[in-house]
Every structure is written in C-alpha cells, then in structure tokens.
Amino acid sequence: MRFLIFFFLLLGTCHLLLAQKLTSKSSSGTLIGEVTDSLTAKPLAYAMIAVLKEGKPVNGSLTDQNGNFRISNLPDGVYTLSVKYLGYKDFSIAGIRVKEANVHNVGNLHLSSDNARLKGVTIVSKQNTIENRIDMIVYHADKDITSQSGVATDVLRKVPMVSVDVDGNVSIEGNSSIRVLINGKPSTMFGSNLTEALQSIPASQIKAVEVITLPGAKYDAQGSGGILNIILKNNKAKGWSGNINGTLGSRLENGGIQLNYHKNNFGVNASFDGHSMLKSSTISTLDRHDFDSSGAPLDHMLQAGQGNITRGGYDVWMGFNWDITPNDNLTGSMDYDHFSMHSNNTMDQTIHYLTKPISSSLYQHRISGNVYGEHSSEYDLAYQHKFKRKGQELDALATYNPGHHTMNYFLQPFDSGGNIMNGAARSFNPGTDNESIFSVDYTQPVSKVTTLEAGVKGTFDYVASKTDYYGLVTGSNSYVPDPFRSQQFNYHQSVLAGYVSAITNLLHFLDMEAGVRYEATELKSTFSAGNPVIFPNYSTFVPSLIFSHTFKQHQMLKLGYSKRIERPEFRDLNPAINASDPTNIQVGNPSLGPEIHDRIELGYSFYIRKKAMTNITLYYNHSAHDIQPYTRFFPFYTVGDTTYKNVAVSTRENIGTEKNIGFNIFSSYSLNNKLDFRTNIFVFDKYITNRFVSGNHRNSLDYRINLNVSYQWSPKYEGEFFGMFHSKRNEVQGYYPSFYYYTLAFKRLLFNNKGSIGISLANFFTKYLDQTENITGPFFSYQSKRLIPYRSVGITFSYRFGKMDDKEDSHGKQQAGTREF
Structure with missing residues (x-):
C-alpha cells in the first residue's frame, strides 16, 4: 500500500x-x-x-x-x-x-x-556498424561479415565496451554483473547460466546489440554493470519471405530457417535454429599449497588431466503481429529452447602430506563428468495503443516463462592399482524456474520539447531445486541414496516497481533525460526439510540523470549518473554442492545479498562528415557489497555424513567494495567507402577492498584493445580482420591471465545478392590458448593452468527468398510477437 x-x-x-x-x-x-x-x-x-x-x-x-x-x-x-x-x-x-x-x-x-x-554497381555509402546515441551504443552485427558465424559470444567480442573472456563470461567495462535482454525483454534462459545460454544463440540471427551503461528509469534496476539488449532479426515485408543459413566448422556448427508471412494488417513469423560445439579437449594442471593457522605447510597437491566438452541445443519460435486498427496493435509469441553441456574428465592427482613427524603421499586417478541442461518456454502477449496526439502511447505486456534445468555430476576415484576407492558418487540436481511479468507503460508528450514517461511492473519468480545424492556401496557396483546429502531448496522473489521519467530541453541548450525508479523486493525461501531461510525484504530508489548538448559539426557532450542493483541469480544462490573434484568443491550461497552500484559518466563524440566517428567516455564506478567468486581452505569440511579433508571451497560472496575509474575510446574511419577501420580501447584502474581479511585490498590497471579492418574490393567480395588483446584481470584473491583473439573472414555474394558464402578463421596460428591463474587466500595458494583449444575454421552460407525489407517495426518498438529476421 x-x-x-x-x-x-x-x-x-x-x-x-x-x-x-x-x-x-x-x-x-x-x-x-x-x-x-x-x-x-x-x-x-x-x-x-x-x-x-x-x-x-x-x-x-x-x-x-x-x-x-x-x-x-x-x-x-x-x-x-x-x-x-x-x-x-x-x-x-x-x-x-x-x-x-x-x-x-x-x-x-x-x-x-x-x-x-x-x-547501384558502386556503393556510395554504407550504414555505420557502430551507432552512438544519447543513452546507448549500438553495434549493427548484420553489417559485419565476421559476426555472421559462431554464436552470440563471438558477436559480443566486437561490441564497444564489452569483453568476453575465454570461458564465455561477458562484462561491460570490466563489470560482469550485467543484465542481458532479448528484444528488450528478460528471458529465463539467462537465469541459471548466462554463459551457456549465450552459446545457444546463433550469431547469424543477431541484427544488433545495444550497450546501455546509463539505463534510464524505465529499465529494470537489475544489472550493476549495465544492460546488453540483443535484437534478433525480423522481416516485415508483405507476402512470403524467409531465410536459410548455416555454418560448418571445426569447432562450431549451426543452422536455421526463418519464415515470415504478412498480409494486410496481420503477420506471422516462425523460426527453427540449432547449434552444436563439437568435442574439444582442454588440458589442465593445478599446483596447490595448503598451510595451517601458524603458516606451517600441511600438504602439496598436484593435478594433471584432460576434459572433453560438447555443447548443443535448438530453439523453436512462433509469433504474430496484428494491427487491429491504425492505432492499436496486438502481438504475441511462443518460444521453446533447449540446450545442454556435457563434460567428461580424467585426472591424476598426487597429494604429499607434509605434517611432521610423519610424511606420506596419496595417489588417485579420477574419472568424472558434469552435465548441465536447460529447456524453457516463453509466452508473451503485448498490446499498444497510440493516441491521436503524436507520441502519446500506452503499452501493456504480459509474459510467462516456465523453465526446467538440471546440473548433474558423477565421480569415480581409483587407486594406483586400478581399484575403486571410497567417495564414488552420483549427484542429480533438477529444478524448475517459473517467472511471470506484468507491465504497463505510458508516454505523454507535454510540449514539443518535453515528454513524460511512467509505468508499473511486477516480476514474480519461483525457483525449486532438488538434489539427490547417491553413494557407491563398498565392495559392490550399487549406488544407494544418501539422505544426509540430499536436499530441497525453494526460492520465491517478487519485485514490484514503478517509475517516472522525463525527456526535455532546457534553455534551448541542454537535452535532459531524468527519472527515478522505485523497486520493492520481497524474498521467501525454504531449505531441505521445510526449514526457512531468512532473507530481509528491501526497497531501492534508483535515480538516473543524463545531460547532453549537441554542438555544430555533429559534436555531442554528455554527462550522466545512474544507480543500479545486482540481485543474486539462482545459479549464485543454489546450495547444491558440486564435489566432482572432492579437493576443490563448488557450492552456491543462499545468504548472498544484493550489490549496489553507482556510476558517473562523461562522454564526448564527434563526426567528421560521413567518414569518421570518435566517442570518448570517462567513467567512475562504485560497487558496495560487491559480488565476486571467493575461495576458502578447510582442513575438514563436512557435508551431511561425509567429511572432506584439506579442501578448497569456492562460492560467491559479498566481498566488500570495488571502485573503478577509467576511459573508453571508440573510433571508426571509412576511406573511399571500401576500406573501413574501427578500434576500441578501454583502460581502467580497479581498487577492491576485501571485508573478510582486515586491511586486505588489491589495486590494478586493466586494459583491452581491439582493431577491425574491412575491405570491399568489389560489390560481390568483402574481407575483414578482427583482433583483440585483453590484459590480465585482477580480482580479490589473485589474477586471471591475459588472452588474445583474432579472426579473418571473406564473403562472396551470390544469386543477385540474395545469398552468400564465406569462410572464417579464428586464432589460426595457435592451437591452444595458455591460461594460467594465480590465486591466494588464508591458508592456501595455487596456480592452475589450462590449454584451451581456440583455433577454428568455419564455412558460412545464407540464402534469402521472397520479399525483403530491412526497415524497423512500424510502431517504433520491439513487440512481443516480432523478431528481427
């Protein structure tokens, strides 16, 4: 009330x-x-x-x-x-x-x-691949030939301000706590594992990516690092049309078909897309030293092994768009997606126990595996009414997203004689994630220069997760349930939100976008045998403010502030324990709290005729209750009726505060409409304070640079090179290694420009990326090394048929029943 x-x-x-x-x-x-x-x-x-x-x-x-x-x-x-x-x-x-x-x-x-x-035979001008707006940067992926193969994470590597590490984790200007939308809407497919979900979206279906570092009040406050809005393709032309595309490669394969039919005021769309990452083998080693409370060495552990990973999935989508009247539009869609990841690992481990006066060693050969899978549905219905007054609109949206996920593992340890040892186990962690969203938005022009926006929204999430643990009976091949290790976790989150915002011009000099959003979060949870987990309810005011001024010669100066919140995702809260490596355990943290983020940004951009554009951004970020991975060492760690010895346990924690100050420079230049250059550089200083260790903080300078060169030597042929380097990334307990990535692509247009065929090569000079991490904490330190296969070659093809139309939706907004095919 x-x-x-x-x-x-x-x-x-x-x-x-x-x-x-x-x-x-x-x-x-x-x-x-x-x-x-x-x-x-x-x-x-x-x-x-x-x-x-x-x-x-x-x-x-x-x-x-x-x-x-x-x-x-x-x-x-x-x-x-x-x-x-x-x-x-x-x-x-x-x-x-x-x-x-x-x-x-x-x-x-x-x-x-x-x-x-x-x-015409000679191209006079081409649409810029990068577009700079007052509140966002837009990357037009459909204009970039090397972004037409692979998956969504391959596209995001080329987006200004965005970084993707070798494991597919995405961040904006160094902050991985981001909000990812599909056509302006959240999706349950991102809730359990964002990295895996992005692997399921074919790059060829992405029209554009919007990077919003200063989201206005109309956006959800979730995502302290900002918002990535992935816009999928759509065709609004009358009659039948469609598109067939695919990629055959040494590492990634995908394919899809899209169909569209529009007649008079009604249209339907349907699509099917499938993708697969072929089996890849990663070689890994780990060298860990453990100590007691006095600093004396306890043990020295050495591991060496190999993991084989495969991914795959598919997506089926149908939607309609009905212009009931010239001012009333109804859209709807149904979407079903399924994807999974399988890993099978072998590991040789030797532990040297150094406790005096007796020293000993233990050898173990382990076979383990992990399975992650998700299938979810999305049902959307949206209504829009446009009033007689231009710009006056009412929008309503209802969404229901039921989803299912599973995270399973198995473990089989053997001694040096090939005999199975104690600790063999199987764990099954199925769950459901049901989300309902209702929202109403209203836009009211007040004058020629002032527009008011207001809206309300309710988001209701219910997640249920069950863990069934089975242990091997000694001397047999039978696995029996272990009630002390099995558990049930139910989690319910409700967010009620309202906002007001205004866009206006002050004194004929400054454009201003200002707003405030209020979100009330209510949490309920039970763990195992109905025992409640107490979460405090909380409310958040989220202001946003942007001033901008456009000078002559197409120059723009922008100053803005926004406040954001990062609520823990289910994958962070899930208390299911992954002990597929019983000396390095992973577990969720159901007591994790929200992260609060403040950002100040100063930006300047200018255009030189139609040939060059440069955007410079200076920013300061402050994160309180910062959420990061955190590892602790335990001499003894008890789970149910099982006690692990000398184990490192990794989870997510509110580690303290993080402050970033840095700059981002993006520049593009076109020479004779044939040769284009683009580069993006961002540098930031990071300062992290660790609340778990008194007086502990880390300070580092991180940077990233990329370069993109494309050349169109004829109307039918085009080539492109993309390369990037990311410095080592410092976090609260150590650093993650630097890495590089580069691609070379060529494309040939066919069939009167309705089809194309191309080839793309990635990291073709090296088979593996060497990733060495150094992590330290109270009573332990370790160095891990992974050799990740990244070299690949792919052949892409596409063919469009029917009537084509690349123009946007006539209502100016992405509707529930439309995709940008």
Missing part, C-alpha cells in the same frame, strides 16, 4: 511540474523540425542536420529517436537547412529567415528513398 501511495503521489507531482512549459528568452534564434520517411511516415532517427550560411556550415545536430531536431544559438539571418540520411536523397531548404529570440518550426521534412545508392 505504501508503495502504491508513493508512486501515484510521485507521478502526480512530476506531471504537474513538467506540465509547466519552459518559457525562456534567448538572445538567439532556434530551428526545430522533424524528419520522416516520405512513404511510411516513420521518423528517421539520427539523420544529419546542418545549418549553412552562404554555403558554410554554422551549426548542426542529429535527429533524436523520434526524428525531431532542435538547433539553437543562431544569430539573426537567412540560412539553408541540409538533411542527409543513409539510403535517402539529400534534402535542403533555402531562404529560412531566423530572428533573434524566436523559434522557427520548419515542419515535417519528408525524405525520399534513394534506391540508386543502395542498388
């Missing part, structure tokens, strides 16, 4: 405040207007606007997401307005009289499509 009263009071107050139209005198004139497509009347976002006097540019701007523009600080005079946009004919108006202290509205400027530029 308090939440509802607060929200409606806040909504009413903000509406009254924003309804006061800004009246500010200016000593100079202002031009405003709108740019739209002459055929569809859709707004054209980020069109280039230039104001010229006697043929020389004096000011300029870009249209916003609704196609509007505003150019201030114009002295009294007569000007020419020029508008340019990719794929459209240049447009200009001469003889515009601007008077001081007046706002001159040039009205709606309709641009006509320039098919000659797009279909």
